[in-house]
Amino acid sequence: MRPDYAIARADLIDGICAFRVWTRLGWQEVKRRYKRTFFGPFWATLSIGAFIGGMVFIWAPLFKTDVSSYLPFLSAGLVTWTFATTLISEGCGTYTGGTSIITQLNFPYTVLNFMVVWRNIIVFCHNVLIVVIVVIALKVRISWQTLLLLPGIIIVALNGAWMTILLGMVSARFRDVPPLVGNIIQILMFVTPIFWFSSQLGPGAQPIITYNFMFHLVEVMRAPMLGTAPSLLSYAFTIAGLVIGWLVTFDLYARFRRRIPFWL
Amino acid sequence: MTSIIARNVTIDFPIYGTSHRSLRQTLLARTGGLIRHEGQGRQQRVVVRALDDVSFTLNNGDRLGLIGHNGAGKSTLLKVLAGVFTPDSGSIHLEGRVSPLFNSAPGLDPDDDGYENIKTCGMFLGMSSEEINRKLPDIVDFCELGEYLELPVRTYSTGMVARLGFAIATAIEPDILLLDEGLGSGDARFAARAEGRMQALIQRTRILVLATHSDAMIKSMCNRAMLLEKGRLIAIGPIDEVINRYRESRIESSVA
Numbered sequence: 001m002r003p004d005y006a007i008a009r010a011d012l013i014d015g016i017c018a019f020r021v022w023t024r025l026g027w028q029e030v031k032r033r034y035k036r037t038f039f040g041p042f043w044a045t046l047s048i049g050a051f052i053g054g055m056v057f058i059w060a061p062l063f064k065t066d067v068s069s070y071l072p073f074l075s076a077g078l079v080t081w082t083f084a085t086t087l088i089s090e091g092c093g094t095y096t097g098g099t100s101i102i103t104q105l106n107f108p109y110t111v112l113n114f115m116v117v118w119r120n121i122i123v124f125c126h127n128v129l130i131v132v133i134v135v136i137a138l139k140v141r142i143s144w145q146t147l148l149l150l151p152g153i154i155i156v157a158l159n160g161a162w163m164t165i166l167l168g169m170v171s172a173r174f175r176d177v178p179p180l181v182g183n184i185i186q187i188l189m190f191v192t193p194i195f196w197f198s199s200q201l202g203p204g205a206q207p208i209i210t211y212n213f214m215f216h217l218v219e220v221m222r223a224p225m226l227g228t229a230p231s232l233l234s235y236a237f238t239i240a241g242l243v244i245g246w247l248v249t250f251d252l253y254a255r256f257r258r259r260i261p262f263w264l
Numbered sequence: 265m266t267s268i269i270a271r272n273v274t275i276d277f278p279i280y281g282t283s284h285r286s287l288r289q290t291l292l293a294r295t296g297g298l299i300r301h302e303g304q305g306r307q308q309r310v311v312v313r314a315l316d317d318v319s320f321t322l323n324n325g326d327r328l329g330l331i332g333h334n335g336a337g338k339s340t341l342l343k344v345l346a347g348v349f350t351p352d353s354g355s356i357h358l359e360g361r362v363s364p365l366f367n368s369a370p371g372l373d374p375d376d377d378g379y380e381n382i383k384t385c386g387m388f389l390g391m392s393s394e395e396i397n398r399k400l401p402d403i404v405d406f407c408e409l410g411e412y413l414e415l416p417v418r419t420y421s422t423g424m425v426a427r428l429g430f431a432i433a434t435a436i437e438p439d440i441l442l443l444d445e446g447l448g449s450g451d452a453r454f455a456a457r458a459e460g461r462m463q464a465l466i467q468r469t470r471i472l473v474l475a476t477h478s479d480a481m482i483k484s485m486c487n488r489a490m491l492l493e494k495g496r497l498i499a500i501g502p503i504d505e506v507i508n509r510y511r512e513s514r515i516e517s518s519v520a
Contacts, residue, residue: 007350020387020393021387021388024384028373028384032373035375100370100371101370101371101388103343104343104348104364104370105346105348105364105370105388106347106362107388107390173280258349258350259278261348261349262277262349263280
């Protein structure tokens with residue numbers, strides 16, 4: 001299909017300019033989770049917290065580390081992992097979830113993508129409480145490097161944004177994609193050093209980590225939370241992913257945007 | 265200057281997830297657009313031509329009624345004008361702010377209360393926050409839901425949801441209004457008020473395009489009519505002529 005870059009560009013710019021709409025929709029969705037429940041979105045936080053609390057005493061000895069160094073690592077990693085992967089899995093449903101409006105109105109579809117990203121940033125702000133508690137309780141060293149968390153969030157969010165557009169499109173056309181993505185995420189969770197330290201994998205197996213994009217995505221947020229700076233390699237990977245991902249997505253969006261209402 | 269210029273608009277619907285066999289009967293159907301099979305073997309796709317080479321021009325003051333069988337392309341044409349579908353070939357040129365009024369409340373969420381939904385739907389209909397705030401008293405006043413507006417929409421009766429949706433959707437100020445028939449509007453007393461509000465909205469707009477099966481509705485609201493058949497424009501012109509043409513075609517198809 002012939003790409004129409006003007007339409008894709010207009011959609012993207014109008015989408016960004018409509019920040020009032022997507023910030024509101026993102027908030028509204030979080031507020032809905034608060035309605036009629038006591039903990040609201042904190043239920044997700046509680047379940048991650050309970051998981052960490054239960055597993056830390058098994059895994060710390062299993063991976064031959066002490067709880068005081070394992071616990072911050074596990075909680076920062078898991079909270080980041082949840083943020084990045086929820087973004088990806090919810091991204092699959094961006095356009096199918098917006099069927100009623102996409103098939104009735106002409107508006108920048110990227111509003112829906114930014115809404116998903118924004119909502120997940122808000123949810124992350126809930127979940128990060130676990131890390132804060134752990135860091136304070138175990139007196140993890142806080143340094144200037146901790147501030148790198150902010151650019152880390154931005155890098156992950158911007159990577160997540162192109163992924164939600166790309167996966168949203170592909171999932172609207174091919175309905176097998178969302179469960180497939182779910183499966184891949186599940187496998188990646190065990191392949192990526194979240195539960196175990198990367199140093200524990202022998203030198204021969206290091207390429208599994210070095211070329212794992214998800215590892216670098218986690219690292220740019222996890223390392224600052226633990227008071228250290230992420231490696232330059234992680235920045236290189238995630239920023240390259242951001243640029244290449246956006247270029248590819250933009251091209252595909254220019255080709256297939258007009259098809260989206262037909263797919264729904 | 266408000267205007268609509270459509271030139272040779274053609275639109276094909278690719279149909280996904282349908283086996284060819286189940287389409288056999290559809291192929292023999294008398295209504296609907298032309299169904300084609302493209303490609304060979306596993307690559308074969310089913311395509312419905314929903315609009316075929318449609319050209320027309322509408323100017324300030326035109327109130328066009330669309331007539332045709334189910335699946336003749338009326339709703340598709342409205343959606344092309346709304347910008348939901350982009351034509352495969354041909355072009356649409358619109359001058360002025362367009363408002364579609366198909367489903368009365370886009371983005372309505374049952375878990376949000378009435379006020380929240382007025383904001384969300386208003387935003388989707390292209391209103392700014394200031395505009396929504398300005399229209400709010402009018403919407404609240406018209407839907408007559410009172411304190412219900414503070415409750416989640418899922419607690420509303422069907423008629424109440426329809427009232428709310430109608431009040432929001434008709435608060436817009438478009439240059440071009442696209443209307444698909446059958447906007448639900450609550451009980452009898454409300455229906456009478458809705459009628460008045462709809463008339464006022466139509467008075468405010470410069471161009472109206474209405475899709476309906478009701479001759480009476482077209483006669484009362486429109487000054488021109490267009491007959492569509494299997495995606496093709498058969499006739500456009502004075503209402504009576506076009507309606508007569510439609511009746512003839514109905515007789516022909518029942519004889520054949």
